[in-house]
Amino acid sequence: MAIQPIRFFGDPVLATPALPVDTFDKELRILVEDLIDTMHEAPGAGLAAPQIGVSLRVFVWDIDDVVGHLINPTLDLSSDEQDGDEGCLSFPGLLYETKRAYGAVAKGFNMYGDPITVDGTELLARCLQHETDHLDGIVFIDRLSKSERKKAMKEIRNSDWFGTLQEAGQEIQMKVSPHNTFGLSI
């Protein structure tokens, strides 16, 4: 069991697209275990590898008492949408209403390299979208409307954890997302 420090928003690794996994070895299985342990310790409902500083396309979740992991995911989204509060372990204490597709089918691999499909609605679908975004260097505030994001940025700048990063002299990267948001927000 190895709990890893969680990177906060502003860390460049969270804005960097992660690389696909090409070797399904013991190191990958340890990464998945570390992600699950770190998610449970936090506690959180999902965690992506970039959030512990590993830029690989891997994430884990624990939704409705089912723990899962997915490697190199691709997503198919339903056309119907859901509203609801969303948070992220890289933005401690902050929640914003975030529009997402109601359903998502994620295809990828388990840690042994076997192809798997995860079909989720509601919270699981929200999580699959949120975590896949992390692998593309997208964070959930990128999905907010311009005015909501502005409000969020103000709260982030005033948060204790963000102030601590600045005092520590950490390199901080705050970008406006250039990514396609599938028309969910601008």
Ligand code: NI
């Ligand atoms: Ni997150």
